[in-house]
Amino acid sequence: MKYCRALSKTAGIVIAIIIIIGIAAGAYYYISQKQITTTKLIRFVPLTGDFDKDIINIGKALEQDGIKTVQLSVWSGGDPNSVMRIYGIVEAAYRINKIWKQNNINVEIKVTTRYVSNPNDVYEDYINKWSLGQAPDIMANGYTYIASLASEGYILDLTPYLNNYTSFLNQFYPTLIDAMKWNGKIYGIPQDTEARPLYIRKDVAACAGLDLTGLAEKIKNGQLTWSDLYRWALKVKESGCAPWGLIHRKGSAHPDLIQFIYAFGGKLYDEKTGKLVFDKAAVYKWFVVEKTFADHGLLPHDIMSWDWAKQIHPTVVDGKTLAFIGGTWHWFEWQTKAYYTDPKTGQQRPLTSEEVHKYFYYTLFPSGIKGKPGLTLSQPFAWMINSKAGERNPNYDKLKDLYHELVFLVVVKASDPDIVAIHSLISGHLPVTKTAAELIKNQTWVDELKNLKVKLAPEVLNNIKNIIEKTVNPLNVQFLANVTYMLEYTTFTPKHPQYPKLASLFAEALDQVLRDKMTPAQAVNYIVEKINADPDLKKSVEIIGKIPQNWTFP
Amino acid sequence: MSKISLFSKIKNFIHSDAFIFLLPAFILIIVFYLIPIIVSVYMSFTPLKNWNIARYIHEFVGFENYWRFFYMVTHDPTVEPIFITTIVFILITLAINVLGGLGLAIATFFMGEREASSTQLLWLLPRMTPIAVYSMIWYYFFHGSAIGTLNSIMMSLGIIHEPIDWGQSIIPWGPWMIIIFVNGLVGVSYGMIVFTSAISNIPKELVIAARVDGASNWSITKNILIPLLKWHIVYVTTWQMLSLLTTYDHIFLLVEWGLVNRYYGTTWALYIYNMAFTAAEKDLGLAAAAGVILVIVGAILGLLALKILGFEKMVKEPRGDI
Numbered sequence: 001m002k003y004c005r006a007l008s009k010t011a012g013i014v015i016a017i018i019i020i021i022g023i024a025a026g027a028y029y030y031i032s033q034k035q036i037t038t039t040k041l042i043r044f045v046p047l048t049g050d051f052d053k054d055i056i057n058i059g060k061a062l063e064q065d066g067i068k069t070v071q072l073s074v075w076s077g078g079d080p081n082s083v084m085r086i087y088g089i090v091e092a093a094y095r096i097n098k099i100w101k102q103n104n105i106n107v108e109i110k111v112t113t114r115y116v117s118n119p120n121d122v123y124e125d126y127i128n129k130w131s132l133g134q135a136p137d138i139m140a141n142g143y144t145y146i147a148s149l150a151s152e153g154y155i156l157d158l159t160p161y162l163n164n165y166t167s168f169l170n171q172f173y174p175t176l177i178d179a180m181k182w183n184g185k186i187y188g189i190p191q192d193t194e195a196r197p198l199y200i201r202k203d204v205a206a207c208a209g210l211d212l213t214g215l216a217e218k219i220k221n222g223q224l225t226w227s228d229l230y231r232w233a234l235k236v237k238e239s240g241c242a243p244w245g246l247i248h249r250k251g252s253a254h255p256d257l258i259q260f261i262y263a264f265g266g267k268l269y270d271e272k273t274g275k276l277v278f279d280k281a282a283v284y285k286w287f288v289v290e291k292t293f294a295d296h297g298l299l300p301h302d303i304m305s306w307d308w309a310k311q312i313h314p315t316v317v318d319g320k321t322l323a324f325i326g327g328t329w330h331w332f333e334w335q336t337k338a339y340y341t342d343p344k345t346g347q348q349r350p351l352t353s354e355e356v357h358k359y360f361y362y363t364l365f366p367s368g369i370k371g372k373p374g375l376t377l378s379q380p381f382a383w384m385i386n387s388k389a390g391e392r393n394p395n396y397d398k399l400k401d402l403y404h405e406l407v408f409l410v411v412v413k414a415s416d417p418d419i420v421a422i423h424s425l426i427s428g429h430l431p432v433t434k435t436a437a438e439l440i441k442n443q444t445w446v447d448e449l450k451n452l453k454v455k456l457a458p459e460v461l462n463n464i465k466n467i468i469e470k471t472v473n474p475l476n477v478q479f480l481a482n483v484t485y486m487l488e489y490t491t492f493t494p495k496h497p498q499y500p501k502l503a504s505l506f507a508e509a510l511d512q513v514l515r516d517k518m519t520p521a522q523a524v525n526y527i528v529e530k531i532n533a534d535p536d537l538k539k540s541v542e543i544i545g546k547i548p549q550n551w552t553f554p
Numbered sequence: 555m556s557k558i559s560l561f562s563k564i565k566n567f568i569h570s571d572a573f574i575f576l577l578p579a580f581i582l583i584i585v586f587y588l589i590p591i592i593v594s595v596y597m598s599f600t601p602l603k604n605w606n607i608a609r610y611i612h613e614f615v616g617f618e619n620y621w622r623f624f625y626m627v628t629h630d631p632t633v634e635p636i637f638i639t640t641i642v643f644i645l646i647t648l649a650i651n652v653l654g655g656l657g658l659a660i661a662t663f664f665m666g667e668r669e670a671s672s673t674q675l676l677w678l679l680p681r682m683t684p685i686a687v688y689s690m691i692w693y694y695f696f697h698g699s700a701i702g703t704l705n706s707i708m709m710s711l712g713i714i715h716e717p718i719d720w721g722q723s724i725i726p727w728g729p730w731m732i733i734i735f736v737n738g739l740v741g742v743s744y745g746m747i748v749f750t751s752a753i754s755n756i757p758k759e760l761v762i763a764a765r766v767d768g769a770s771n772w773s774i775t776k777n778i779l780i781p782l783l784k785w786h787i788v789y790v791t792t793w794q795m796l797s798l799l800t801t802y803d804h805i806f807l808l809v810e811w812g813l814v815n816r817y818y819g820t821t822w823a824l825y826i827y828n829m830a831f832t833a834a835e836k837d838l839g840l841a842a843a844a845g846v847i848l849v850i851v852g853a854i855l856g857l858l859a860l861k862i863l864g865f866e867k868m869v870k871e872p873r874g875d876i
Contacts, residue, residue: 020589127604127836148834152606251812302698302719305812310701497835504832508816515722526631533629535622536833 044401047164051412055096058406059105062399070393070406073112075126076140077119078381081332081467084423085140085191085381086113087460092413094457109410119381130154130386137389137407140191143179143382147495150182156385159185161408168412171433176380179492188382189411192420192429195376195486196256197362199316199324205361207241208232208322216363219374220489226263226289226368227554229323233298236322244321245298250306251507255493256325258503259377260286262491264368268502269494270542276496278531280524281545283506285368287513287520288553294514304511313339317351319359331356331479332428332471353475362482364489378490380432383411422449422456425477426467430484437484446477498540505530521547591849597842604836619843626829635726635817636825642730643737643821644798650738651794652787655745660779662746663753664771677746680739689807692736696720696813721814729814733805733821740804741797745790752786753779788863795859796852802827823848 043065045057062070072093076085093109100107114136116122123145129135135154149155162169169177172190180188198219205212210232218224233245249256261268266282269275293299306312313333316324317340324330334340334356338348351359364374390396390403420436423429425446431437439445448454450472452465493499509523518526524547531537567573598619602610627633658677662670680688695703698719705717720728756779764774780787802824809819820828826848830841860866 020584020592023589123834124836127606131605131607145834148604152604152609154604154606251810302722305698305719305722307697307699307701311699498833501833511812511816529629529631533626533631534829535625536837 043399045405047161047405049164049167051168051409052099054405055099055409055413056103056105058402058409059096059100059103059107061402062107062406063105065395065399065402067107067394067399070107070109070390070403071112072109072138072390072407072410073114073136074138074140075114075122075136076381077116077122079117079329079333079427081329081336081427081471082192082423082429083115083464083467084419084427086115087463088140088191088414088419088423089113089138089383089410091419091457091460092410092416094460095413095416096410109406127152127154130388133388133391135386135388137386138411139384139386140381141384143188143190143380144493144495144499146180146182146187146382146384148497149384150185150187151497153387155187156387156389156404156408157185157187158189158385158408161405162186165412168415171415171435173432173434173487175487175490175492176378176432179378179380179495180382182495188384189415190432191381191383191414192423192427193378193380193432193487193490194328194429195378195483195490196259196325196327196365197376197483197486198365199326199330200361200363201242201316201319201322201324201359202361203359204236204242204319204322205232208236208239210235212361215361219363219366222367222369222371222373224366225370225372226366229366230289230292230298230554233293233322234296237296237298242320242322244300244315245296246293246323246325247299247312247315247321248303248325250304250308250312255377255379255503256327257286257506257510258493259325259365259375259491260289260368262375262377263365263372265372266545268499269496273542274496276494276499276502276541278502278527278541278543279545280528280543281548281551283527284520284524284547285551285553287510287523288551289368290510291513291520292553299514301514301516304507304514309337309339313337314341314348317359325365327428328430328480328483329428331360331362332426332476335476336467336470353473357475357479362479364486373489375489375491376486378430378487378492381429383414385411418445418454421445422454422464422468424480425449426464426471428471428476428480430480430487440477440480446472446474496540498537501534501537502531502541591846594842594845594849597838598846600839602838602842605838610839615839619839620847622840623829623843623847632817632820633825636820636822639726639730639733639818639820640799640822642726643733644795646730647734647738647741647798648791648795650734651741651745651798652791654738654742655747655790656749656780656783656787658742658746659749659753660775662750663779674746674750678743681743685803686807688740689736689804689811692732693808693811693813696732698722698813721808721819722812725815726818729819732814733808733819736804736808737798737801741794744794744797748786748790749783752783756782785868788860788865788868791863792856792859792865796856799823799852799855800848 043061045054045061047054072089074086074089076082078085090111090113093111097108114122119141122139123141126135126139126141127149130152146155150157176190176193177186180186180190200212200215202212215224230245236242236245258268261279261282264282264285266279267277268279270277290299294301294303300306315321316326317334334351335353336350338350340351340355341348364376366374385404385407389407390400393399393403396403415433417433417435417439420431420433421439424431424436424440431440445454449468452461452468493503505527509518509527512518512526513520513523528543531541531543599614599616600610601613601615601618658673662673665673683691694701697703697705698717698721700706700709700717702717702720704720705714708714709717718724721732722728760778761774764778769777800823802821805814805819805821805824806827808814809816809824813819826841826844830837830844
């Protein structure tokens, strides 16, 4: 006991401080040494824009430096049908290995993959692990992450590489390349994109005597707006054809419902100031529209907490609503997941492609203003390259630039028309290049894909053949071809790092409005109050406009 | 205290057996408690974000993160319900955790060995189940529509005719009931283990003697078990209180999935998490500042609890007149 008492509090603190200083000094020394060694840049091959020539030169340079294997990793996430977000890279590596083999270059790329259901988890893991050198070399993820990743220096500026690959760059739709930019530089290569059609049940519309002929065109031209859709929904309800007029996503307002802001002429981002915009008038109108739907029993008051698998999808596929604000991927999801209750057997099963085609009409998201064209919203995925790509390979200090060039070319290869087209056809996302869009129209190639006769790495083919069998068919090909026009009317959500906070406030406020806990005006003021309560958000958001006093809906 | 006496005391201590005995615990405390606190305090004075340590670790922003934290707390219109929710959540869940754990430990003490093991295992299930799976079970149980198990049972029994949105429409007790219930079940097992282990160390002779004298179970519990478990009750109460102050994982999922009202379903720890991590930028400096404040609040509450529960009296050396 006397020895225990000998340790006074001060003595304990002194020992603790000595140990901590020791550990901190060791860590500091380790970090500073690492920084010194990683600044030596030596080897690279000038890129010419000729893919085969460049990849052969890089292969030879690696071989000369004694490299036999290059280890690369790719991470991504999303629905189960979107696995080409990782297998695209595996396939590209396979094709590059083949080129090297044909040219007697004894180097091989080996790819490890990780695919999870939530892309946001991939982003969070990426930033957690980047400093530790454990982030992947390539990540396919939403373009909205480019801002924070680029500003931290976590991803490679691809502009210098793309300057030598202008013909490659020109294959992509220009709006998608714009989405990849941050402060004027390109940080990503588009991997996929999508549109968010408004689906209308053909059978429900027919039951209520609504004529869908030319509807898509009318919405495209702004002849038919949300006011008209409201009247249609009311008619459906009153005639007892379906219990609901409109169904949409739960939880987050990002990004499906954000279309309402654009539909009422609002904006979310100011390019000039680089600030987010909170447009009070447009958001107020959005809330009023949804509240009117909810107050008349056309939209559930509690839709923001509905369950996707047990409520939202079954309501839509069972024909219990006139309209659904969805995405192109839902067309394919309804064919692979058992949301539909078969009236004959009472069992749940996926819809067949013929049934999806029979039941659903699709169109742009209607405008809120007469004469203003309809719209859609895309959130493209991007291949992003780690700014420390290749770090886990030998001689990284010396070969850093060479590894970066190689990873860039792997991504270029992963954008081959057939890889992009396969991803679109099995996942329901839209092709990002014009060449892939053309390929989808090629019936011979589509048949080859359907019969699994396309030339793919065995690993890739084995992993996607089940999805191909379920999804590749003429009706789905036709759907993709038919919705591609929507990209001309597309909008984007801002790439601002604070945007998710603002989107989450929209969701919160909308939920309160739908549940009758706030009026639309109170909800708008609530968002203003919340913006002003957060110094970062206050600094990043410009509040514009006023709540319109005499505006009514419909 | 002179410098010489301090160093000689340290020297004496290092050469003692007590030092060898205490060393493993001492190292663990330094590595897992002291260093993280010091690192958190340091981080709270930097603009650290997105885990970019190399970039921000040398930048110093003074009390900026603390200012931002207090600014948000004092300007946010939703702080009041969150504050009330936190108090109610901690008090009721704590009572459930401590009394439930104690009750279970005592009940299993009077059971046969096999029944006791099965009961304890059953109550450990919530803690053993992965957080997402466990939360999902209660999400579907309390779901506010007809797909919710509770609604479905009550409707089939004819108790209700329309589903009740438990977590969203009965404000504030609906969401409070759900988060307290879900967390309470998880916490009970901790108290149960500590109390069971403590009861097993009570000399059997005391219970046997009481039995011989014709004491009932209640009398044994009241006069032998509870008085001898005082120390453990203080420990479990203090530990669980601090644990509840910082817990947010199950609640986070229930709020995100829309099962419970966002304001009356959010506790202080979750509020801080959302404040720092909702944006694409992970604001670690702000999170660290909020964490440091939480540590201070936790320390004050912990000391207060020990004081109220008479911890000091219990650790006093025996007077030698027993």
